[in-house]
Amino acid sequence: MPDQTLQTETLQTETFQTDALRNEALENEALQHEELRVTIPRPDRLSTVEEARAAIDGIDAALAALLERRAAVAGVVQRLKPVGGFAGRCPDREREIVAAMAERAPTLGPERLARIMNVVIEAGLEVSERDRKNVQDGSRAR
């Protein structure tokens, strides 16, 4: 039955096309994102100061990488917003961030998280203002 053969071939081609598109999408995704894998020790499995300190060192290494990336991403927002830097500070957005984080970190709670995130956000704004000034000074010197 030639018709059925044709149909089958067509279907197969479509499947290959879909796979190719899916692979392309995955490759694009991989180019756009990086992955950070963190092994988080369970506190109840730690029984010595050395072990607990080693666990803290591992967590801090991940935190540092995340803070560094967060500052860079927040810097992108500063460049894209009509008013960036400290002048464009957005308390509503900051409250949303803290509320979302408080759901994941209930032991710390919203009040402590607000203090932590205030420092994190201000550090990011400082870095982006410094970078903006450096770019401006560079283009003025040319």
Ligand SMILES: C=C(O[C@@H]1C=C(C(=O)O)C=C[C@H]1O)C(=O)O
């Ligand atoms: C990044 C932004 O700019 C500022 C920095 C924020 C941050 O570091 O998360 C949040 C709100 C703004 O005060 C933003 O408006 O989203």
